[in-house]
Amino acid sequence: SxxxxxxxxxxxxxxxxxxxxxxxxxxxxxxxxxxxxxxxxxxxxxxxxxxxxxxxxxxxxxxxxxxxxxxxxxxxxxxxxxxxxxxxxxxxxxxxxxxxxxxxxxxxxxxxxxxxxxxxxxxxxxxxxxxxxxxxxxxxxxxxxxxxxxxxxxxxxxxxxxxxxxxxxxxxxxxxxxxxxxxxxxxxxxxxxxxxxxxxxxxxxxxxxxxxxxxxxxxxxxxxxxxxVSSSGQLLQRLNGQTDRHREKLTLTCLCFFFFFPPFTENKELEANGKLDTKLIWVMALCVTCVFAVTLSVFPVITVRVQTVYEENVSWKKVFTCVCCFIVFNLMDLVGRGAPSLVMWPSKESRLFPVAVLSRLVFIPLLMLCNVEKSRLPVIFRHDFAFITIMALFSFSNGYLATLCMSYAPQLVRCKDCETAGSLMTFFLVLGLAIGASFSFLLGKLV
Known part of the structure; x- marks a missing residue:
């Protein structure tokens, strides 16, 4: 209606x-x-x-x-x-x-x-x-x-x-x-x-x-x-479904243990049919960790220290960090998160996927070589446009690859394991953020 x-x-x-x-x-x-x-x-x-x-x-x-x-x-x-x-x-x-x-x-x-x-x-x-x-x-x-x-x-x-x-x-x-x-x-x-x-x-x-x-x-x-009405067959089925969901949620507390002992049961028949691949789910978990570890290692500790070359333009100098660091990052990250609805490449089985994730490591030296305030490193990318371009690619790849990781993971397990896969990926996402935040101390000292 x-x-x-x-x-x-x-x-x-x-x-x-x-x-x-x-x-x-x-x-x-x-x-x-x-x-x-x-x-x-x-x-x-x-x-x-x-x-x-x-x-x-x-x-x-x-x-x-x-x-x-x-x-x-x-x-x-x-x-x-x-x-x-x-x-x-x-x-x-x-x-x-x-x-x-x-x-x-x-x-x-x-x-x-x-x-x-x-x-x-x-x-x-x-x-x-x-x-x-x-x-x-x-x-x-x-x-x-x-x-x-x-x-x-x-x-x-x-x-x-x-x-x-x-x-x-x-x-x-x-x-x-x-x-x-x-x-x-x-x-x-x-x-x-x-x-x-x-x-x-x-x-x-x-x-x-x-x-x-x-x-x-x-x-x-x-x-x-x-x-x-616990005697009803239909209600018992619902009860079992709820119990399964609770059990899956409780696996969050054991995720560190599961890092070494994967929670998904090996099933050769399902693997042969392409419906289950425990190796690929762990590849996705490690990929999403790497994506966010790279992001938090330089954003914002390095990016907020980049200065404009137009020092004489007081108005632009005041808004430079807000516009070129935060607005560009959040806008392009949002675009990156929406891009998989149009194209999803590389595929989840492709060996290029972890290569694409690891290639984001190049953004760490690229951003450190921008016009960082009182930098100990040589400034190679001095112009504002260079910094904006690097930030745009950096943030777009963050949103795009993270979304691919979170989208691919549930497709790699059986239906009953999808919620556990989602919980696992969420844990490793936050783990990547924590690792990146810890690593930012070292990078902050280097520049």
């Missing part, structure tokens, strides 16, 4: 907003890199004026990336236990309220003068705890979105992809506002506060929509029926 279609469109919009809300913390903190480094640098100069004005290097970008990805990795695993003990509504509401609290705290600190060590410690603690909540929120919302038809999962992922562009545009507007630096930073951090409240309101509205209730109540009804 027309009413049902309208309700379905509202649900689609809400799920898109939920996807956007889950990625706001990471993107707003990473995009505000210049604000935090400027705040720490200015404070350090004031504090150390008696010792010649030496500025303490807090290595903000590397610590921010590491303290974002480690809790995300840990609590992605622990969430497989949490979902059994705490209701989904409580998990989602608590996580979003925590987002609001920590963003409000960060916005409040904009107007507060404090010792740089204290400011750095509070900021790092905020980043750690906000990513703990982010891991719980993402795991919970993926479960909610999974109750709806597949196209709603695509909308959720699209919302996550646009979160980076949203944060970059918010920073761009705050820079162009020509307001006082602290006032601009305050407006910037108030934006995710408002967006988080909007996300919470959308989530609270979702169960009240008829279209959403239809899909969400199917799960609730199945749970109640399992307890009340």
């Amino acid at each position: 027309a009413r049902g279609q309208k309700t379905g469109q509202v649900v689609a919009f809400i799920i898109f907003i939920l996807g956007l809300g889950t990625m706001l913390p990471w993107n707003f903190f990473i995009t505000a890199s210049q604000y935090f480094k400027g705040r720490l640098g200015a404070s350090s100069n004031i504090t150390n004026s008696s010792s010649g004005g030496a500025t303490k290097d807090y290595n903000y970008d590397s610590w921010m990336a590491l303290l974002s990805q480690l809790p995300l990795l840990l609590f992605t695993l622990l969430n497989s236990f949490v979902y059994q003990w705490v209701q989904e509504r409580i998990r989602v509401a608590f996580s979003l309220l925590a987002f609001f609290f920590f963003f409000s705290l960060t916005a409040g600190l904009v107007q507060v003068d404090m010792e740089p060590d204290t400011f750095f410690s509070i900021t790092m603690a905020t980043i750690f705890f906000i990513n703990v909540c982010s891991a719980v929120l993402q795991g919970s919302l993926f479960g909610v979105v999974g109750l709806f038809p597949p196209r709603y999962s695509t909308l959720f992922m699209s919302g996550q992809g646009l979160a980076g562009i949203f944060a970059a545009l918010a920073m761009f507007c705050s820079i162009l506002s020509n307001a006082d630096e602290r006032l601009a930073a305050l407006a910037y951090f108030i934006t995710p506060c408002v967006a988080t409240l909007g996300t919470l309101l959308c989530y609270m509205l979702l169960p009240h929509l008829e279209f959403a209730r239809f899909y969400m109540k199917r799960s609730d009804t199945a749970e109640m029926s399992k307890e009340l």
Whole structure:
């Protein structure tokens, strides 16, 4: 009916907003890199004026990336236990309220003068705890979105992809506002506060929509029926299905063990028919790890330090990092994520696929040889256009190859193993982010 279609469109919009809300913390903190480094640098100069004005290097970008990805990795695993003990509504509401609290705290600190060590410690603690909540929120919302038809999962992922562009545009507007630096930073951090409240309101509205209730109540009804009518053959079948799904989710806690002992049972007959290949699934897992390890090793720790050659153009200099680093990266990454819907090359069986993934290693020296501030290395790619071109290829390949990895993995296992394959790939994705964040410390010192 027309009413049902309208309700379905509202649900689609809400799920898109939920996807956007889950990625706001990471993107707003990473995009505000210049604000935090400027705040720490200015404070350090004031504090150390008696010792010649030496500025303490807090290595903000590397610590921010590491303290974002480690809790995300840990609590992605622990969430497989949490979902059994705490209701989904409580998990989602608590996580979003925590987002609001920590963003409000960060916005409040904009107007507060404090010792740089204290400011750095509070900021790092905020980043750690906000990513703990982010891991719980993402795991919970993926479960909610999974109750709806597949196209709603695509909308959720699209919302996550646009979160980076949203944060970059918010920073761009705050820079162009020509307001006082602290006032601009305050407006910037108030934006995710408002967006988080909007996300919470959308989530609270979702169960009240008829279209959403239809899909969400199917799960609730199945749970109640399992307890009340366990003798029904059909309900027993549902129970077994739910038990299998729970068992698959619990494999998250054993993924490190599975790295050495693959969880997919060898079956020569299925392998002969091309329906199961345990070697290829592990190739995909290692590939997605490599993709994100390369990305986080240089983004943002190296990329935010690249400067424009047009130093005399004050307006361009102010927005250069925001535009050429964050907007270009997020836009081309989003394009890369959408490209596999048009073409998927190399194929999952091709030996060129891991070669293409490993070839992204070339972006590490390419970006390090750009016009990096106070670089110890020779500057080969000095012009802005060279940096923009490298960033565009770097971000496009990140989105494209990561999407291929996540798409190919479920095709390489039996139907009943698809959810476990998805969980495995998610773990190795986050593992790649953590490895890249750790490696960024070394690369940051090299330049």
